[in-house]
Amino acid sequence: MTMLDQSSAASETPLLDVRDVVQRYTLPRESLFKPAAQVHALNGVTAQVRAGKSLGVVGESGSGKSTFARVLMALERPSSGSVSLLGRDLNQLPADELRRARRDFQMVFQDPYGSLDPRQTIARIVAEPLTALGRIDRGALRERVAAVLRQVGLRDADMDKFPHEFSGGQRQRIAIARALITQPKLIVADEPVSALDVSVQAQVLNLMQDLQDQFGLSYILISHDLAVVDLLCDEIAVMYLGRVVEQGRPEDLFAHGAHPYTRALLDAVPRARAGSGRRRRGAQAIASQSSGTTGCPYASRCALADPHCRATAPALRKVGPGHLAACHYAEAVMALPPVAAEGG
Amino acid sequence: MSTPLTATVPAIAPATRPATGFRRRALRLRSFVLGAALSLLVLGAALLSLLWTPWSAYDIDVASKLHPPSAAHWLGTDVLGRDIVSLLLVGARSTILVGVIAVGIGLTFGVCLGLIAAARKGWTEELIMRMSDFTFAFPAVLSAIMLAAVAGPGMVTSITAIGIFQIPTFVRVTRGSANAVWAREFVLAARAAGKGKFRITIEHVLPNILSILIVQATIQFALAILAEAALSYLGLGTQPPQPSWGRMLNDAQTLLFQSPMLAVYPGAAIAIAVLGLNLLGDGLRDLLDPRLARER
Amino acid sequence: MTVTDTPMIEVSDLGIRLNTSRGPAQAVRGVSFALKRGETLGLVGESGCGKSITALALMGLLPDSAVVSGSVRLDGSELVGLSDANYCKLRGNRISMIFQEPMTALNPMHTIGRQVAEPLRRHTGCSAAEARKEAIALLDRVGLPDAGKRVDAYPHQFSGGQRQRITIAMALACQPDVLIADEPTTALDVTIQGQILDLIADLVEERGMSMILISHDLGVIAENVQRMMVMYGGTVIESGETNAVFTRMGHPYTQGLFRARPRLGAPKGTRLTTIAGTVPELADLPAGCTFADRCAIVEARCRAALPDVVDVGVAHGVRCLRTDVSMATPIGAGT
Numbered sequence: 001m002t003m004l005d006q007s008s009a010a011s012e013t014p015l016l017d018v019r020d021v022v023q024r025y026t027l028p029r030e031s032l033f034k035p036a037a038q039v040h041a042l043n044g045v046t047a048q049v050r051a052g053k054s055l056g057v058v059g060e061s062g063s064g065k066s067t068f069a070r071v072l073m074a075l076e077r078p079s080s081g082s083v084s085l086l087g088r089d090l091n092q093l094p095a096d097e098l099r100r101a102r103r104d105f106q107m108v109f110q111d112p113y114g115s116l117d118p119r120q121t122i123a124r125i126v127a128e129p130l131t132a133l134g135r136i137d138r139g140a141l142r143e144r145v146a147a148v149l150r151q152v153g154l155r156d157a158d159m160d161k162f163p164h165e166f167s168g169g170q171r172q173r174i175a176i177a178r179a180l181i182t183q184p185k186l187i188v189a190d191e192p193v194s195a196l197d198v199s200v201q202a203q204v205l206n207l208m209q210d211l212q213d214q215f216g217l218s219y220i221l222i223s224h225d226l227a228v229v230d231l232l233c234d235e236i237a238v239m240y241l242g243r244v245v246e247q248g249r250p251e252d253l254f255a256h257g258a259h260p261y262t263r264a265l266l267d268a269v270p271r272a273r274a275g276s277g278r279r280r281r282g283a284q285a286i287a288s289q290s291s292g293t294t295g296c297p298y299a300s301r302c303a304l305a306d307p308h309c310r311a312t313a314p315a316l317r318k319v320g321p322g323h324l325a326a327c328h329y330a331e332a333v334m335a336l337p338p339v340a341a342e343g344g
Numbered sequence: 345m346s347t348p349l350t351a352t353v354p355a356i357a358p359a360t361r362p363a364t365g366f367r368r369r370a371l372r373l374r375s376f377v378l379g380a381a382l383s384l385l386v387l388g389a390a391l392l393s394l395l396w397t398p399w400s401a402y403d404i405d406v407a408s409k410l411h412p413p414s415a416a417h418w419l420g421t422d423v424l425g426r427d428i429v430s431l432l433l434v435g436a437r438s439t440i441l442v443g444v445i446a447v448g449i450g451l452t453f454g455v456c457l458g459l460i461a462a463a464r465k466g467w468t469e470e471l472i473m474r475m476s477d478f479t480f481a482f483p484a485v486l487s488a489i490m491l492a493a494v495a496g497p498g499m500v501t502s503i504t505a506i507g508i509f510q511i512p513t514f515v516r517v518t519r520g521s522a523n524a525v526w527a528r529e530f531v532l533a534a535r536a537a538g539k540g541k542f543r544i545t546i547e548h549v550l551p552n553i554l555s556i557l558i559v560q561a562t563i564q565f566a567l568a569i570l571a572e573a574a575l576s577y578l579g580l581g582t583q584p585p586q587p588s589w590g591r592m593l594n595d596a597q598t599l600l601f602q603s604p605m606l607a608v609y610p611g612a613a614i615a616i617a618v619l620g621l622n623l624l625g626d627g628l629r630d631l632l633d634p635r636l637a638r639e640r
Numbered sequence: 641m642t643v644t645d646t647p648m649i650e651v652s653d654l655g656i657r658l659n660t661s662r663g664p665a666q667a668v669r670g671v672s673f674a675l676k677r678g679e680t681l682g683l684v685g686e687s688g689c690g691k692s693i694t695a696l697a698l699m700g701l702l703p704d705s706a707v708v709s710g711s712v713r714l715d716g717s718e719l720v721g722l723s724d725a726n727y728c729k730l731r732g733n734r735i736s737m738i739f740q741e742p743m744t745a746l747n748p749m750h751t752i753g754r755q756v757a758e759p760l761r762r763h764t765g766c767s768a769a770e771a772r773k774e775a776i777a778l779l780d781r782v783g784l785p786d787a788g789k790r791v792d793a794y795p796h797q798f799s800g801g802q803r804q805r806i807t808i809a810m811a812l813a814c815q816p817d818v819l820i821a822d823e824p825t826t827a828l829d830v831t832i833q834g835q836i837l838d839l840i841a842d843l844v845e846e847r848g849m850s851m852i853l854i855s856h857d858l859g860v861i862a863e864n865v866q867r868m869m870v871m872y873g874g875t876v877i878e879s880g881e882t883n884a885v886f887t888r889m890g891h892p893y894t895q896g897l898f899r900a901r902p903r904l905g906a907p908k909g910t911r912l913t914t915i916a917g918t919v920p921e922l923a924d925l926p927a928g929c930t931f932a933d934r935c936a937i938v939e940a941r942c943r944a945a946l947p948d949v950v951d952v953g954v955a956h957g958v959r960c961l962r963t964d965v966s967m968a969t970p971i972g973a974g975t
Contacts, residue, residue: 061800098538106536114528117548118552120548128537128539178533198686199896199915201900202902202912205902205912209909209911230902231902231910251905265831269859270859272857272886272973274862274882274973275883
């Protein structure tokens with residue numbers, strides 16, 4: 001990168017800047033005499049998203065990705081750390097300003113059946129982000145709803161119907177329309193296609209791609225499915241037990257993953273090809289989320305773990321251009337042969 | 345860039361459902377039909393009494409006391425010679441009036457408090473729930489007697505006492521079902537859009553618990569009628585000469601061996617009203633809930 | 641010898657008629673297959689294709705209003721029309737099922753020990769103590785750590801993957817001849833999926849069971865079963881040995897499904913190939929080929945009647961009239 005590039009990159013405020021976010025939940029007390037246990041859902045997550053670029057967050061249950069989504073959307077206040085949109089810390093804004101700022105970031109949820117109010121018409125549902133911001137003339141509102149419905153491939157006439165009249169894929173389109181109506185810069189999508197059939201999933205993913213191209217949208221796409229994230233995102237962050245364990249471009253992660261967990265994820269994906277057969281997978285201990293133990297959180301499942309790993313938690317460090325990993329042996333992991341993927 | 349978008353998106357075949365046939369299903373459901381019929385019977389009786397009764401319910405004719413059913417008096421007369429049919433018809437009026445107003449009080453205050461408790465959570469919720477538990481624990485009849493001692497017996501007293509006693513039930517039901525709605529994803533979506541708690545309560549929570557409240561209201565109506573009958577029986581409710589089914593039962597007590605039917609008529613009337621409303625509530629619950637479930 | 645040649649489970653021309661909100665609908669028609677001891681079969685398809693209903697029919701768990709035609713034979717004896725009382729003797733005993741949702745498959749009010757022992761006590765009539773011992777052995781076999789101590793724990797104290805192992809233990813308690821697994825790993829994390837599927841495969845091999853694995857995921861099917869059937873609109877539209885089907889797919893729907901999967905490492909900006917249209921409702925199934933309205937190579941004769949199965953390879957059948965066109969260019973992922 002030339003000096004010019006560096007300075008312009010530095011002066012350009014990232015669209016979203018997440019710094020060292022920690023989220024702790026207190027569990028109900030088990031006994032009167034011991035203090036209540038705490039769950040560390042997020043253990044210090046840092047990430048940046050530039051305008052027009054998309055970030056994928058991959059993780060399994062217990063990784064904290066759903067909590068991360070809620071903290072990003074300012075639906076929950078983190079125990080510490082900051083979430084800044086266009087330079088403004090969302091949790092420091094007064095309530096009114098936060099509400100207005102929501103125009104710029106919207107969310108698409110996982111469950112197409114639960115995320116739409118069954119008692120409201122599509123028009124009301126899709127218009128909600130607008131009506132939340134203030135009064136708008138009814139005619140203008142309907143026009144905007146019609147426009148955004150057309151953009152996601154639905155018809156104007158669908159505006160006055162109810163959610164139960166639509167299929168899962170259509171409902172997800174409605175959810176996307178709702179997220180688009182304020183013309184946001186950022187859309188946080190929490191497992192947007194997991195509940196859909198494969199053929200429907202493909203339609204919705206194509207739609208999301210088209211919208212990305214058309215409007216220069218940034219996505220923060222949360223998914224357990226690496227292939228989905230690969231399709232839409234410029235950068236991927238892999239989370240495990242509330243921490244980012246690897247972050248980088250899709251090519252880097254798939255070709256030379258620097259963290260054993262990333263490799264485990266890639267290896268675990270079933271391959272749709274002839275002669276796949278079964279592959280033996282070793283028994284893996286199931287880690288728990290509660291109060292931090294010392295050492296690397298992945299150590300109990302890692303084939304490469306040694307006493308050093310169990311004693312000291314590795315920090316997220318640079319292992320290549322735009323490639324970060326939290327592993328003491330990242331270089332060794334990177335040198336391993338790439339996990340055989342399905343291939344295009 | 346817009347044309348590629350519409351070209352690639354496939355023609356959506358909407359998954360339309362025909363008009364759910366709500367009315368058709370309603371008519372097929374026996375409990376709903378029966379319940380509706382009985383409830384309408386009682387309502388009809390009350391409305392009819394405003395226009396016409398065979399005899400005036402207030403006419404005392406001691407000469408014709410305790411007559412058996414005849415062409416003139418279809419169900420006979422009571423100890424003061426009043427026509428029983430007329431008494432039942434006018435009595436229906438006070439029954440329904442007490443029921444509607446008392447349930448109305450319970451509904452209004454109970455639902456408001458329940459919605460506030462579900463929205464605010466924390467100490468507010470604790471306070472509301474404990475207050476409602478306290479009210480619930482207090483025996484209804486006792487509070488009615490206390491109220492009567494202070495304000496004097498009468499319809500207003502019984503309505504107030506019954507009404508206050510309805511509130512905790514509505515608070516509980518509202519809060520429980522509101523909590524379930526607050527946990528649903530479309531509420532999270534509304535919060536993500538920037539809607540405040542008040543607007544979410546009115547626009548999302550209330551419409552989604554309405555059917556549960558309707559069903560509960562019909563059940564409470566039945567209980568209110570029973571309570572009113574009990575209070576009039578004790579002499580704390582509607583006062584003479586205002587006819588009341590409960591008081592008719594009380595009056596019939598002393599004459600149980602002479603004219604047992606005097607107790608059966610008001611008793612049957614109460615039973616029909618309560619049965620009708622309970623069946624209506626059950627039927628409504630069956631009708632409205634699977635519909636909600638089907639909307640998934 | 642004829643004994644070993646008798647298929648463990650034989651289904652002939654199975655048809656299931658269900659009552660939907662829009663009237664009676666043919667949810668499944670013309671499903672036929674046979675499994676010998678130790679053979680594994682995969683049923684793959686999307687929502688509404690009839691795969692789960694087929695499984696429920698085999699277990700005799702369809703709603704009372706369902707009308708079943710055709711034949712289902714378990715080790716020679718006919719199951720269609722069997723009384724519920726007789727069917728109860730078979731379920732959990734000779735034919736078992738694992739369901740999708742481990743969270744709700746277990747009764748939260750009973751200990752896992754009791755739930756695993758339940759089929760044992762019901763079908764083998766052994767004493768409580770014996771059943772408990774057997775339950776501990778089973779829990780240990782399915783990989784639950786500290787089975788002896790945890791046998792008295794409650795379901796909520798276990799994770800999703802562990803609960804699924806417990807349901808597997810329950811299903812296998814009485815050494816059934818046939819195991820049906822309906823999307824057993826869909827609700828689990830991807831790193832746990834492989835372990836559970838491996839466990840099931842090991843147990844199937846160990847005990848010589850026949851297994852029917854149902855999934856919507858082509859990858860899961862490719863890796864875990866010897867033969868497969870693809871279902872759409874209630875009929876089997878393609879069937880054959882897994883390797884053969886994946887090497888060269890015959891039916892346009894199978895091909896569409898395969899190509900619609902997002903692939904790792906695909907170049908940036910790749911659009912996914914989609915299948916036009918949406919899955920038809922059961923009550924609206926067309927008279928002819930169920931896929932006709934969405935097919936790119938449909939002709940008039942496709943809509944006339946349900947196409948017969950065409951053999952396109954050794955033990956590889958496709959229910960399509962235009963396999964000459966659909967198979968002109970090979971679509972699939974060979975070894």
